[in-house]
Amino acid sequence: MADIKASDVKALREKTGAGMMECKNALVETNGDFAAAEKLLKEKGLAALEKRAGRATNEGKIFVKKDGDGGPGSNAVLVEMASETDFVARNPEFIALGQMIVDEALAKKHEEPTAALHDKVAELATKIRENMSLKRLKAVHAGSNEILSTYIHGDGAIGVVVKMSADKAEALANEEVKALCFSLALHVAAFNPMYLDRGKVDAGWLAEQEDIFRKQMEQDESMQGKPANVVDNILKGKVNKYLKDICMMDQGYVKDEKQTVTQVLAETGKKVGATLAVTEYVYFRVGE
Numbered sequence: 001m002a003d004i005k006a007s008d009v010k011a012l013r014e015k016t017g018a019g020m021m022e023c024k025n026a027l028v029e030t031n032g033d034f035a036a037a038e039k040l041l042k043e044k045g046l047a048a049l050e051k052r053a054g055r056a057t058n059e060g061k062i063f064v065k066k067d068g069d070g071g072p073g074s075n076a077v078l079v080e081m082a083s084e085t086d087f088v089a090r091n092p093e094f095i096a097l098g099q100m101i102v103d104e105a106l107a108k109k110h111e112e113p114t115a116a117l118h119d120k121v122a123e124l125a126t127k128i129r130e131n132m133s134l135k136r137l138k139a140v141h142a143g144s145n146e147i148l149s150t151y152i153h154g155d156g157a158i159g160v161v162v163k164m165s166a167d168k169a170e171a172l173a174n175e176e177v178k179a180l181c182f183s184l185a186l187h188v189a190a191f192n193p194m195y196l197d198r199g200k201v202d203a204g205w206l207a208e209q210e211d212i213f214r215k216q217m218e219q220d221e222s223m224q225g226k227p228a229n230v231v232d233n234i235l236k237g238k239v240n241k242y243l244k245d246i247c248m249m250d251q252g253y254v255k256d257e258k259q260t261v262t263q264v265l266a267e268t269g270k271k272v273g274a275t276l277a278v279t280e281y282v283y284f285r286v287g288e
Contacts (some may be wrong), residue, residue, distance in 0.1 A: 008032070009023045024216065033230065071142070073142060075139060075162045076140045088128060118133075143165070145172070149178070157285065166275065174272045184278060
């Protein structure tokens with residue numbers, strides 16, 4: 001039997017995160033071969049990870065990164081790293097891994113999680129001994145007439161990317177336009193719109209909502225006996241109000257709810273002599 005040094009046990013523990021006795025036993029089992037002992041511990045850890053795979057991962061952290069200042073032609077990436085507990089979501093190694101993943105995804109222009117990235121998460125999960133995952137990854141690309149802005153809310157609970165366009169490219173260099181793009185990222189974080197505008201709303205889904213409103217009205221005693229045209233107008237009003245609540249362009253702007261997002265875009269566009277529009281937004285919230 002090889003002589004197992006305390007320094008080797010300590011080094012193996014630091015590298016794998018396994019317990020002292022587990023490290024010592026692995027070195028004994030592999031006759032002091034450090035690499036073989038590390039492999040053995042990883043195999044045991046992966047087996048344990050399989051047993052933990054069914055545990056809910058409703059905690060975690062959102063990571064976001066963009067190229068430079070997010071100007072025309074730039075890219076941005078949003079990543080959600082999921083964990084079982086908030087404690088692990090605050091773990092420095094968990095945070096470092098999430099940052100490494102978003103850095104690599106941006107640099108290598110990944111459109112979705114790769115097997116290699118999933119393996120890195122699994123490796124950390126075996127070390128920390130908690131179920132975790134690279135839950136989702138979304139890349140956003142700005143065209144030649146578009147800019148990007150990103151926002152992380154709180155301690156990574158919410159992440160947002162907003163893409164804005166202008167019909168005159170020079171307007172995108174205007175500081176007021178850049179500031180508006182960032183403010184719209186704040187808006188998305190605050191209001192989480194379901195749709196960008198009414199044109200993006202699925203017709204079948206909207207018909208279902210109208211049917212729900214109609215049935216609610218049928219059960220409302222105050223609606224009884226009203227003429228059909230009056231009922232239809234009230235229904236239209238309810239649907240219109242609902243669309244204003246869920247469509248970003250119709251929502252009250254986060255910094256001045258008396259104005260809609262559409263109105264703020266038009267107002268800023270008039271100042272800079274261009275037509276401005278939001279062309280895409282992405283909203284990630286931990287656990288969704």
